[in-house]
Amino acid sequence: MAWWLTKPTTNRSSTRKPKPGLKRTEKHKMELSDLFLAPLYLAILYGLAFAVRPAVTNQFTKPFFIPALTLKFIGAIALGLIYQFYYSGGDTFNYYWHATIIHDAFSKSFSTGMALMLDDGGSNLPAIAPYVAKMFWHQPNSTEYLVARIAAALGFLCFNSYTAIALFFATISFSGVWAMFVAFAKIRPQVYKQLAWTMFYVPSMFFWGSGLLKDSLCLGALGWLFYAMYRGIIQRQAVLKCLIIGTISIYSLLSIKVYILLCFLPAALLWIFNETNDRIKSKGLRLVARPLFLGLGAAAAFYAATNLTKGDDKYDVDKIGERSKITADYLYQQSMRQEGSGYYLGELDGSIGSMVKLAPQAIGTAIYRPFLWEAHNPVMLLSALEAGFFLFFTLRIFWRTGVLKTFGIIGRNPILLLCFVFSLVFAASVGITSSNFGTLVRYKIPMIPFYLSGLYILQNMATGRASGAAAVSRPAARLRPQVAA
Secondary structure, three states: OHHHOOOOOOOOOOOOOOOOOOOOOOOOOOOHHHHHHHHHHHHHHHHHHHHHHHHHOOOOOHHHHHHHHHHHHHHHHHHHHHHHHOOOOOHHHHHHHHHHHHHHHHHHOHHHHHHHHHOOOOOOOHHHHHHHOOOOOOOOOOHHHHHHHHHHHHHOOOOOOHHHHHHHHHHHHHHHHHHHHHHHHHHOHHHHHHHHHHHHHOHHHHHOOOOOOHHHHHHHHHHHHHHHHHHHHHOOOOHHHHHHHHHHHHHHHHHHOHHHHHHHHHHHHHHHHHHHHHOOOOHHHHHHHHHHHHHHHHHHHHHHHHHOOOOOOOOOHHHHHHHHHHHHHHHHHHHHHHOOOEOOOOOOOOOHHHHHHHHHHHHHHHHHOOOHHHOOOHHHHHHHHHHHHHHHHHHHHHHHHOHHHHHHHHHHOHHHHHHHHHHHHHHHHHHHHHOEHHHHHHHOHHHHHHHHHHHHHHHHHHHOOOOOHHHOOHHHHHOOOOOOO
């Protein structure tokens, strides 16, 4: 959960303190060379996209593939431009700064460059000392430094161009989101058009989830993990391939943003056990098996939450309350000094009890705020419009369907349980921790496709109307199992 977070970053720049004696610099931003390299790499990536499109789409999904990829590219470039000209620097250029230092090391000595690339931030080798002295993220097990090393590796494919690296990040993110879309469209083909809108056209998704940031990699990994679980465990197809994809995805989330994984696993296990239970033909056996499956799922989720991060100063479950309070207070103070975009949910004393007490407010804040009158800049206004739509859509479903019937539909459908359990748990965690709308808008994007997909599927089940009437069953039947790599 997001209360395992260390001090996150605001929209203006990283809040991690530089090493003693190190003056922070952000001189590495987009340069004139990006104007020439960006079109070249756009042409290359579009060429690859058109080449793989026949293998990963059908007549129903094909119209969304290139436009969705285009929005990811636009988001990646726009994020860089906004950070350069509006925020005057920030995390995306800090990653690029570190990647550039690694490239400088390679230009002097291949062995020194490799030492920096393979280093987890805890090495004190004399050869890398001059380069480490310029880095403020070179710390043991630093997730920021890991992302910088990934950016440096991709930089070898594009002359270390910021824009080209950002386009690669957008492609990685798109591949996972497309995989997620394919899985959801097979689960509920009646609303595949609405699902496409949910995955690809929400501004926060293609803006914050496309550029040179952690969020792009994590969004891609989460999409691939969902796809691997659906195809490998629920459909029981291509099990070995899905095992490999799932393992890589879990490792990626574990290495970069473990709280996403810790929020997703309990909901995913609940989904898998419910799907397995529903396949039992005997009604009596299903009744007996359900509590057994739920118990196994709860035990597995508890084991994951308590052991995946055991001993980690940042994410150990025993330090949930303390870490949450430190992070929330820090970000609130930063937001008040910089943008005035902070929010206050109530007293957080560092105990789990106080977190549980604030959870309902945190959920409402993460999903339905900022309100329009809380938006103080254009970027926040877009987030406010999105949040307003989420609130309107949710209330409309409850109004038309009824509260009891709505919860009844959710309780009977495994995929809806996954969508809403994950969304609510994740919303509570990031809502409590952020205390700042500027960071919240970034942190909450992993839950957006699940929450909106859940709403569209719920609406379809409640009304009985099949959107895209001619394609009620055909999209699921014809969706190819492969997805873009």
